[in-house]
Amino acid sequence: MAGHVIGLIADTHGLLRPEAVQALRRAERIIHAGDIDTPNVLHALQVLARVTAVRGNADTGGWMTGLPQTATLAIDLVQIPSSHGTRWPFTTSVDGVTIPGVIPTSGVV
Numbered sequence: 001m002a003g004h005v006i007g008l009i010a011d012t013h014g015l016l017r018p019e020a021v022q023a024l025r026r027a028e029r030i031i032h033a034g035d036i037d038t039p040n041v042l043h044a045l046q047v048l049a050r051v052t053a054v055r056g057n058a059d060t061g062g063w064m065t066g067l068p069q070t071a072t073l074a075i076d077l078v079q080i081p082s083s084h085g086t087r088w089p090f091t092t093s094v095d096g097v098t099i100p101g102v103i104p105t106s107g108v109v
Contacts, residue, residue: 004028004075007049010084013058014038016045024048031073034084039063056084 007027009020014037021044024030030049034056036042045051055067070083 006031006073006075006080008033009045010056011035012037012041014041016041021048029073029075031071031080031082033082034059036064036067052082054082054084059084 007024007030010033
């Protein structure tokens with residue numbers, strides 16, 4: 001299996017710093033784990049790579065209501081669940097066996 005570079009960012013609150021853009025340049029996919037604040041942040045990230053984004057607790061009203069609270073990015077046989085919260089129930093499958101679980105801390109594994 002070939003390696004993949006997945007970028008992860010969160011809590012931009014409307015500001016996408018140049019250092020973050022530079023760090024994400026090699027990513028083939030980017031996960032934004034919430035608190036985006038403005039669509040300009042997502043547009044700038046989409047120039048770099050395909051983006052999977054979830055809504056954070058500060059993302060309320062307007063265009064942000066269309067963002068999901070949770071999302072799973074699937075690459076090859078790996079599933080990467082994400083949310084902005086600290087606990088998110090999910091299930092995953094390993095060798096055909098479904099395993100329920102909870103992400104215990106930061107919402108992204």
